[in-house]
Amino acid sequence: MVEATSFQDIITPVHNLLRAENSTPSIAPSLTYSDDSDDQDELPQVPAPQNRQRRASTRLIAQNARDIRRITGESTAEFVQRCCGGGCCLMGGRRADVEYVDVKCPDNDAFRSLNITISECPAVLTKTAPLPKKTVSFSPVPKPQTTSITDSAISLGEPVETSAVAGTIAEAAITDTSIEPPRFVQPHPPYHVHPVRICDTRELTKSGAEKRTYHFDLDITDYPDEEGTDFKVGGAIGIMAPNSEAVVEDILDALMVPRFLRDKPVLMKTTNGRWPTVWGDDKPRELVTTRRDLLTWCVDLQSYPPTKDIIRMLAEHATDPSEKQILTYLCSAEGQGVFCDMRTGPHISISQLLHAFPSSHPPLDDLLSVLRQLMPRFYSLSNDPHEAYQMRDNKQHRLVEIAVTVHETTDWRDGSRTGVGSGFFERQARKFIEAKKAGVKNPEIYVPMFKGLMANPLAKEFKADGPMLLIGAGVGIAPFRGFVQRRLKQANCANKVWVLQGIRDSLVDEIYSGEWGVHEDEVKRVVQSRRGEGRYVQEEVRNQADLVWSIINSVDGRVFVCGSSKGMGEGVEEALIDVSIAKGNLEREEARKFWDLKKDAGQYIAETW
CATH class of the missing domain: 1.20.990.10 (NADPH-cytochrome p450 Reductase; Chain A, domain 3)
Incomplete structure (x- = not known):
């Protein structure tokens, strides 16, 4: 499979090579503002003409099943499942030897x-x-x-x-099925669905953002303790939307x-x-x-x-x-x-x-x-659940926090429609906000929640010690907020956590800006794809090669990736491979094996969808 492009991609590797030869590598691991980094100024700097991206007339973009998955976003099994399976791709058009009848389509x-x-x-x-x-x-x-029954020779009397x-x-x-499902709807043992109140909600994105993202504070004070597993940093709650x-x-x-x-x-x-x-x-x-x-x-x-x-x-x-x-x-x-x-x-x-x-x-x-x-739908916690409390009604209420991005697709009647889970959350958020505007102090609006996955990869591999690099885009950055909150409370870990956040435009869709902790400017780097030079987070991974290589080779060092697998997840994986090739002098297959081994060791954790 080939992709038609322009002449400029032929020259790009030459520019990259010259740039690499002329650049000075970092002396110590740090979250650097490299020549290729967006400087986050209000007025973006115009890149030099010689650094502009160029494209070739044709470029090979797929030659195996892995490449096809990268482009289409589907594995072979997923495509086969989506296909009708009737061999329609091999069927021709109208046949001369077949009798046809006219059909009147519904108007x-x-x-x-x-x-x-x-x-x-x-x-x-x-x-x-x-x-x-x-x-x-x-x-x-x-x-x-x-009828009446007798148990252990004792009559119950009724x-x-x-x-x-x-x-x-x-x-x-x-069961009040206006706020929770019927009791026979069980997600999986031993968890049970419980309606939890929305303590607060707000829209994280601003007007003009391509996708709307909402933040929710959920009151879990009365959540049953029968499951025995506490909420964890990086865990995910389940929602029966x-x-x-x-x-x-x-x-x-x-x-x-x-x-x-x-x-x-x-x-x-x-x-x-x-x-x-x-x-x-x-x-x-x-x-x-x-x-x-x-x-x-x-x-x-x-x-x-x-x-x-x-x-x-x-x-x-x-x-x-x-x-x-x-x-x-x-x-x-x-x-x-x-x-x-x-x-x-x-x-x-x-x-x-x-x-x-x-x-x-x-x-x-x-x-x-x-x-x-x-x-059920699953949503990662965006806070440290052991430290989130609110005083209300002379009582301390325990909270968990999540971020939900609204998914939309085309609709025949209204032009677009929201997804089942994200649409439900947006409806609840609007009800809550409207009730607050109407003067209701504590609106009683609920979401049907169960404890969900507290042993998912993000929660399982979070450790109290060791350096970590957190790479995410869009709402995938949300669980890392809880990571940073936990780590920055430990003085010896203040310089051992770094965040690379990919967004479209910081003016409208940078979520949780200013809510990471006192060292936010030192630990977080924002990369914008629709503003300034238009870079993606995977490009910044390559720019921060010294930091990446130092962390992954440190004792208890970990690299976490969270977000959409289409584009971001696969792009970051390729960028990590490029880092190991450049810094470890590895061949490409050796570099892939290197990161596979890091996955097995729990040092490279990717949670993508």
Whole structure:
């Protein structure tokens, strides 16, 4: 794979070589302001003309699977999973030996947003996907039967319910599903979801930032201690984020579910799998819930591309002949190409499909049988959880802090929509801010949290001693704030922690500026990609080669990397390899092996997504 570029890349290695020969290496490890560093002045300096980047006419950018992953962001297995698997890439266009029939496409915005063009399709369709097996069913809640029991020869004196569903009826009655999921939604043992109050929240980014990032102080004072594992620096909490109320209501409307049934308790039975819980055995289940709770807490309505099971389900229940023909065509061998184009484009929500084919109203239990499970989201702590407290109501409240960047993608109706987790956090933040503006002193707004991962790589490898270099971009820098807070409290470690922070523009999206500690100017270096010379954090890693090489070869020295794997994570890894080549006189494969060994030893820790 080659990338067309200009002539200037041919000259770039020559300039780099001359610059390296003329530069003076650092005498001691330090966070230097090198010639290639952005000086952070309000008015950026214009680079000399001879240092401008040049490009060649063509440049080889991919020659193996690793390079393909770097460019596409997907492994071979991930691409195969995303692909429809029907061999549509090998199929040709219209065939002369096949009879075609005209098709009338639905005339609505939702269908047009699918970006598929179908004017005709084969009269005979082959290899049509089979109707998916129904695994979920609803029935009325049975009336509980009561009897008295005796335990250890001691009569309890009061009748108790012995119905198989009595437990779930009781749990449903005491669980406020407006702030937490039903009790049967368990993330993994032994953790339980607990609603924690938002103590404070604010937007970290400013107007004009490409992405919005919010900070949250979460009150964990009343979090149950039954799990036994305390919160740790670098740990991550889990959030069972619900689908938005508007999306759930829209789908219930599209399915024509009567309003009196939406919140009415119903007995749900499953035939296999662990759903609707996240963790558990693969077995049939029987529990009491409501249709609204299932759509809100148990199925992902927007994060995954449509599957053939979903399309086939809609085709089965479509009453309009043209809609049924199109949906069936998308499930057939002849429609593989169109289906693949639709599936590999922007993520299509369930609401979008239901509005695109308005004559299809599958029963809710049938639809639940083919939807993907709603999974928990994890967020790294951005503080030292052992030192964060607030006095309120004559009581000391313990806090954990997180930063959440709002993820957005295209949407057929509103232009863009937020992700399930980040959208939930933004809605809660806006509710909190609006309540404070309205004069509410302590707004009661919650997030459903569980303790999550306190043994993830960042928390596991954080040590009290030894030098460390923290490299992050965007919200990936958040967990390092807790690292620095902890280390700067120890006088002997004040000069043993350094931060390289990659951002777009410090004027609008530098998060936690001024909140790192008293030595922030000495330990942190900010690199901007959209301001000044436009450099990325991986370039600064190369500029700080002396510091990197000294830290990684020190006793208990560690290099941490956190952020997106696409671009930043892979770029930093290549920059670290370049450092070891330059400073250790290693060949490239030897340099890769060097950092692999450092990973195994717990000295190079990369937490990317």
